[in-house]
Amino acid sequence: MMRNFGREFLEETSIFENKTCLIWRDREISFKEFHEYIGKWKNVLDEQKTKTTNPLRIALFCTNSPDILAIIVAGQLSGVTVIPLNPSYKKYEIDEYISKSIANFIIVSDDVDLDKFEEREVNLISELFTSNVTPSSTASTPENQGVIVFFSSGTTGPPKQFEYTQRILCSQIDQIKAIRSDPRFFSPSTDDICYGVLPFFHAGGLITILSMIFSGCTVLINERWNEHEFLANCQNYKVSVLFLVPPVLNFFANHPLVSSYDLSALKTIYVGAAASPPENFAKVAERLPELENLIQLYGTSECGVLLCSTGKGKASGKTVGWPFPFVELKINPENNEIFVKSATAMEEGFMETGDLGCLSFKTIELMIVGRSKEMMKIRGWQVNPNEVEDVIRKVEGVLDCAVYQNQEKLTAKIIGNPDSKADIFKIVKDNLASYKQLDDVIFVEELPRNPSGKLVRHMLH
Known part of the structure; x- marks a missing residue:
């Protein structure tokens, strides 16, 4: 029988039963209750499958909650495709991602603005969860295996979708078990209270949280970033393990x-x-x-979140473990600059990621410090400049444009009519999420291009 992440997830976590699994809005949800959530959502998804002759593909626009986690696991049990998407997307982005993912069923959380979906049929979590559905067995295995589809910002093109198949998801389980058995790496225990800032529509946010639940940890769900609230939660719930992005590490x-x-x-x-x-x-x-322990994680969204770790002891000075065997490093001995080549046990060959880092030969420790390709990170979010540029080019008077990152700010250089500046800011504001907004617009006579006409982005600064 083919492995199924949902089934293995339920089997492995059933031993924790009455232990607190999730803390959400001051409510404690036990592992048993979370399993019941999953079972109810499986019933909902199974019923929706009977209403269409096409494979069910669910676009999920939800803020962090137990429901989104339960829907993801239930999707694996029910054999449907779930596409977690940013609930803050504007209409333009919603149309783009629904079209690209061929989603045919939309679920939104109750706090999402429905106006931006216009005439699309949407289904509120509260309405679906409280509807009367025919119970189905959570132990049953569908003919088609469930898939999670994420969108990852491309390095040289628009955001691309990739599938987290059962093979990839179950390999994450195998990685967790390998970490537990390897003393070189810290592994959270059932006594730990874990708290992370990433949203569950993000591969890193979702898979790391599911990994912690799989390990029997208690997970405190973060709905939004508020510095006072975040620190108060860390204090009041005695959080022992944090999952952060670099801007929050900078905050600490x-x-x-x-x-x-x-x-x-x-x-x-x-x-x-x-x-x-x-x-x-x-x-x-x-x-x-x-x-x-202060541990840097490194992975590729397309084939597994955790491909490399600095090991334990970053803060305490203990011996640091070797990186995972799934990583190959190409090192320039003159300046210690490296390119990281990564692969997973379930994919043949290596995939060049183009990330830059430095290797400490004293501690055998890898530090990722940048990228050599076009994808940018703003406050920890992936931003593809091509996507922003495509929106800007819709403005009348813009002949050409290029977007680049200056520290945490996005700047657009424009060839065209300077009178269009206000329209440029407006179209980006109306069509793209908050982390893709422009901080500055500069009008220029030309953009740096190589002899073949390709934009030389690093020369925009």
Whole structure:
């Protein structure tokens, strides 16, 4: 029988039963209750499958909640395709991603603005969850295996979709088990309270949280970023494990507010999704003396979140483990600059990622510090400049444009009529999510291009 992530997830976590699985809006949900959530959502999805002759493909526009986690697992059991998407997307983005993913059923959480969906038929979580459906067995295995589809910003083109198949999902389970059995790596235990800032429509956010639940940890669900609320939750719930993006690590390293809260229960911080300034690691370790592990995660969204880890002991000075065997490094001995070539156990060959990093030969430690390709990271979010440029080109008077990143800011250089500046800001605001908004628009006579006409983006600065 082919492995099924949903079935293995339920089997492995059934032993925890009455232990708290999730904390959401001050409510504690046990593992048993979460399993019941999953079973109810499987019934809902099974019923929807009977209403269409086409394979069910669900576009999921939901803020972080137990429901989105349950729908994802239920989708694996029911054999449907689930496409988690950013609930803050504007109409233009919604149309683009629904069209590209060929979604034929839309689920939104109750706090999402329905006006931007216009005439599309949408289904509220509250209405679906409270509807009367015919029960079906969570143990049954459908003929078609469930798939999760994510969108990853391309390095040289528009955002592309990729499938998290059962093979990839189950390989994540195997990685978790391998980490548990390897003393070189820290592995959260059933005593840990875990808290992360990434949304569940993000591959890193979803898979790491499911991994923690699979390990029997209690997961505190983060709905939105608010610095006071985040630190208060860390203090009040005695959070021991954090999953952060580099901007939040920078917050821990430098913001004076951090010192106002008791974070003595915090023992481990994972950071990933983008490059982190090396100096922030030292600052955080000094600021949080009780911290035992400060671990950088590295992976590729297309084939598995956790491909490489710095191991344990970043904060405490213990021996640091070797990176995972799924990673090959190509090192320039003159300046320690490396290209990372990564692969997973389930994919043949290697995939060049084009990321840049430095390797400490003393600690055998890898630090990802940047990218050599076009994809940008703004506040930890992936932004593809081509997507923003495609929207800008719709403005009358724009002849050509190029978008680039200057630290945490997005700037567009435009060839065209300077009077169109206000229209450029407006069209980006109306059509793209908040993290894709422009900070500046500069009009120029020409854009840097190579002899073949390709934009030389690094020369825009």
